[in-house]
Amino acid sequence: MADPTLEEIAAGLCAGPPEDFVSARNARAKEVGEAALSARIHALRKPSIAAWVVNVFAQERAGQLDQALQLAAELREAQDDLDAAALAKLGRERRALTRRLAETAAELAGSRGERITPATLEAVEQTISAAFFDPDAAAAVASGRLVRALEPTGSADDVRDAVAGEVTALEPSPARPADELQARRVRREAEKRVAAAEKELTAAERELAKQIKAREALRSRASELSEEEADLEARLAKVRKEVERVQRETPEVEAMHAKAQEQADAAAEEVADARRAVEDL
Numbered sequence: 001m002a003d004p005t006l007e008e009i010a011a012g013l014c015a016g017p018p019e020d021f022v023s024a025r026n027a028r029a030k031e032v033g034e035a036a037l038s039a040r041i042h043a044l045r046k047p048s049i050a051a052w053v054v055n056v057f058a059q060e061r062a063g064q065l066d067q068a069l070q071l072a073a074e075l076r077e078a079q080d081d082l083d084a085a086a087l088a089k090l091g092r093e094r095r096a097l098t099r100r101l102a103e104t105a106a107e108l109a110g111s112r113g114e115r116i117t118p119a120t121l122e123a124v125e126q127t128i129s130a131a132f133f134d135p136d137a138a139a140a141v142a143s144g145r146l147v148r149a150l151e152p153t154g155s156a157d158d159v160r161d162a163v164a165g166e167v168t169a170l171e172p173s174p175a176r177p178a179d180e181l182q183a184r185r186v187r188r189e190a191e192k193r194v195a196a197a198e199k200e201l202t203a204a205e206r207e208l209a210k211q212i213k214a215r216e217a218l219r220s221r222a223s224e225l226s227e228e229e230a231d232l233e234a235r236l237a238k239v240r241k242e243v244e245r246v247q248r249e250t251p252e253v254e255a256m257h258a259k260a261q262e263q264a265d266a267a268a269e270e271v272a273d274a275r276r277a278v279e280d281l
Helices: 006-014 018-031 035-042 049-060 062-081 084-110 118-133 135-143 156-161 178-280
Strands: none
Touching: 006 018, 006 035, 006 049, 018 035, 049 062, 049 084, 049 118, 049 135, 062 084, 062 118, 062 135, 084 118, 118 135, 135 156
16 A cells, blocks of 8 residues: 555644644644655645635535535626626625535534534635635535635635645636537527517517406497487487477477466556445445
8 A cells, every 4th residue: 555645644644633633633633654754744734624614515515515615616608698687687696605515514523512603604715715716725625634724816826825745726617618508699689689679578568458348348348329319319309399399288288377367467457446436335
């Protein structure tokens, strides 16, 4: 069996119990027979608690972390073809994934008896976020040999300095053929046109529904007015018949009125004559 490399020894130390790091490191340095390797082991720095949390997660949940880093690489490649709305959605999803992975790492570290403070959790989240945005940081996180947390804006030198031993680059994502990229752009433009057409269709259907409602209201009102018109015409016909009757009976009534007036006048004269006769007695 080949002797363990510095990276293999560092991986075991960087994910071991933090309180045992110094004693375990010194013991390992004494165990190796090569003086140069022993010196390099003895020079290993103790990981910060945040770095230790990430190391534990990287080694215990390597499959989950690899999937997340692969997804992050694909998203970095695809984001140049995204519009503002899609980029904003991508940012929200990436932050949510970063938070979930950080919380999972903290729970895993907590199961080993370590108390994870909010500040430590924030440093873990920043480290994973850095891995999502930078391939070098992704390789550093995946190594499981961090000695300190990473900053999302850290340089390549900062990343190398944060890792015990050498950093092996992650396997690059297979390059997408130019025709595939072109097809993806064409598809995105077609999807935009479909979305725009669907938006116009929705607006047109909304306007059509509005006009149908207005038409139905007018038809209903027209029906009501038609009924009122028929009722008014019936009433008008009745009134006209009554007018004709009144006009027909008016001459006779007028004649009877004149005759009655004459009789009243004659009777009034008779009354007057009788009263004068009484007064002359």
